[in-house]
Amino acid sequence: MPAAFSAASIEVRELRKHYQVHRRSAGLWAALRSVARRPRETVRAVDGISFSIAPGERVGFLGPNGAGKTTTLKLLAGLLYPSSGRLRVAGFEPFRREAEFLRKITLVMGQKQQLLWDLPPLETFELNRALYEIPRRQYDETLGELTELLDLGRIARSPTRQLSLGERMKCELCAALLHRPEVLFLDEPTIGLDVSMQLSLRRFVRAYNERFGATVLLTSHYMDDVLALCPRVVVIDRGTIRYDGDLGSLVRTLRPEKLVSVRFSAPVPPAEFGRFGKLQNAEGDRAVFLFPQDALQAGVARILAELPLADLSIEDPPLEEVMRELFAASARDEGPAPGGAP
Amino acid sequence: MARRYLRLLGAQLRIAGLVSLQYRADFFTDGLLSLFWLGVNVAPLAVVYGRRETLAGWSFPEALIVIGWFTWLKGILDGAVNPCLTAIVEHIRKGTLDFVLLKPADAQFLVSTAKFAPWRGVDSVGGLLLLAFAFVRLQRWPTPGAVLAALLLLCTAVALLYSLWLIAISVAFWVVRLDNLAFLFGSVFDAARWPVSVFRGAWRFLFTFVIPLAILTTYPSLALLGRLDARTGLFAVLGTLAFFVLARQIWRRAILHYSSASS
Numbered sequence: 001m002p003a004a005f006s007a008a009s010i011e012v013r014e015l016r017k018h019y020q021v022h023r024r025s026a027g028l029w030a031a032l033r034s035v036a037r038r039p040r041e042t043v044r045a046v047d048g049i050s051f052s053i054a055p056g057e058r059v060g061f062l063g064p065n066g067a068g069k070t071t072t073l074k075l076l077a078g079l080l081y082p083s084s085g086r087l088r089v090a091g092f093e094p095f096r097r098e099a100e101f102l103r104k105i106t107l108v109m110g111q112k113q114q115l116l117w118d119l120p121p122l123e124t125f126e127l128n129r130a131l132y133e134i135p136r137r138q139y140d141e142t143l144g145e146l147t148e149l150l151d152l153g154r155i156a157r158s159p160t161r162q163l164s165l166g167e168r169m170k171c172e173l174c175a176a177l178l179h180r181p182e183v184l185f186l187d188e189p190t191i192g193l194d195v196s197m198q199l200s201l202r203r204f205v206r207a208y209n210e211r212f213g214a215t216v217l218l219t220s221h222y223m224d225d226v227l228a229l230c231p232r233v234v235v236i237d238r239g240t241i242r243y244d245g246d247l248g249s250l251v252r253t254l255r256p257e258k259l260v261s262v263r264f265s266a267p268v269p270p271a272e273f274g275r276f277g278k279l280q281n282a283e284g285d286r287a288v289f290l291f292p293q294d295a296l297q298a299g300v301a302r303i304l305a306e307l308p309l310a311d312l313s314i315e316d317p318p319l320e321e322v323m324r325e326l327f328a329a330s331a332r333d334e335g336p337a338p339g340g341a342p
Numbered sequence: 343m344a345r346r347y348l349r350l351l352g353a354q355l356r357i358a359g360l361v362s363l364q365y366r367a368d369f370f371t372d373g374l375l376s377l378f379w380l381g382v383n384v385a386p387l388a389v390v391y392g393r394r395e396t397l398a399g400w401s402f403p404e405a406l407i408v409i410g411w412f413t414w415l416k417g418i419l420d421g422a423v424n425p426c427l428t429a430i431v432e433h434i435r436k437g438t439l440d441f442v443l444l445k446p447a448d449a450q451f452l453v454s455t456a457k458f459a460p461w462r463g464v465d466s467v468g469g470l471l472l473l474a475f476a477f478v479r480l481q482r483w484p485t486p487g488a489v490l491a492a493l494l495l496l497c498t499a500v501a502l503l504y505s506l507w508l509i510a511i512s513v514a515f516w517v518v519r520l521d522n523l524a525f526l527f528g529s530v531f532d533a534a535r536w537p538v539s540v541f542r543g544a545w546r547f548l549f550t551f552v553i554p555l556a557i558l559t560t561y562p563s564l565a566l567l568g569r570l571d572a573r574t575g576l577f578a579v580l581g582t583l584a585f586f587v588l589a590r591q592i593w594r595r596a597i598l599h600y601s602s603a604s605s
Contacts, residue, residue, distance in 0.1 A: 074440070077440075077444060078443075078444075079440050079443055079444070081598070097443065099446035099447070100446075102444055102445065102446040103446050105444075106444075107440070107444055109440070112436065112437055112438050112440070112441070113438070114438065114441040116357065116361070118361050118364045119357065119360055119361060119364075123357060123360060126353070127353055127354075127357055130349060130350055130352075130353035131350065131353075131445045131446065131447055132445075132446060133346070
């Protein structure tokens, strides 16, 4: 193994995955013509990305639909063969799909399931025990731990088809982690789940990562997942990396303002608001002000001193807004986003 | 290695057994259908032999042996081969083949042992009964050597059936919409109910060398009757081996295609 790869759990250099697809216009004539001649087009799903992830890191992999997130995860899991570039996961070249490599990783896909539909999840667990050759004692121990962390209880014994989406996802995670993988690829694991189930899955992923020191690469459309789990984010769009770094500095770079939300204890005439700073919105007894970082302290001090307040809170702008801005900027072809791009 | 895969086979069979226990009603419907099809299979023979004593050198009870063998193999096809065929096409369509490819075991083995329909084994019992009936009509029993040769050819026939099936599902990686694949496969297999000498010219060449249906039913029947020469037997075994290697190669190409084309 080259020295450069030794410290990282995941190492990607100039990775590319291009597809040839058939293209035709709409309509009967185009359909008939495409029978004889099928024009091909190259889709650059992943186009020269590089990053490295240390063992035990939790990284959020973000991007709009079709950005190349799932393709990258599949390349890392060895399901796809790269067009060019180098990649190593847990010391292996994924596309060789060696048994030792497959024992070290897992891929959980929120939209696909491996559980046997007609049988209780416990039977899938048992099958995976045989497939991964997990010694009985280790299996019982891991299953016990996962049952406790995921609060599986009786659901592992009920037929899968009778379980709710959230219960099934808990069991999917359990089935995917019985062999105690070192690297977790989670592709939209909370999709379609209610808020409390999302919360409990996030808590679980964090607990698993802390207990076993596993590396986690997560894609999700729910920014709360990313906020709760990932100190670092890699943002990908149209196959290239737009940002790689700390989540906090991404927010600060793109949206340097802080949101100051206040609730008044007595009516305040709206005309007064302009004196304190840039107003984002006001409704009833509530108002939200925007302050640049350097003016925050003085602004908040003035509000506290001069306005009748029942409550005040200071927040970063919602991550959804930050992401929307980042993707819009990328769509306008304004070049790479500012920040720690690789 | 062999022990590991035997253990895995045990685990997969256990799951298939548990799933089929969920659908116990199938046992009765499959059993009834199997009896019905047994009748349907024999009917054309009865019609043909109603007007003549022999057909291409085969008497009625001898032709019944081919049908018996065909019914037995059909039980295996419907019980072990077709369910996997349907499952793999479903896997490709839904994208869940990813989970199979992520397991640290041979993907071909995993997809080939993923699903069974044990109730369809009823067909095999019907086939055995038909074989017994044919020999009663012939008023003689096969020699132990003939039974042994026939059993060896049964293994050959199953291996060949499996290879044909593997080639067929490999096609599913390029042409995902293969709803009719099982139907097509069943129709081609249907021709194996007749002794291959019934076919003439191009058809005979096709069913002996291209889609070697002769190996499935005609040769084992000849072996049971003690009429198969050693050279043809050897040709059957070697031919099947070649088919098996070819099927494995096509499967590997197909998996590579899947890995490099899908997302």
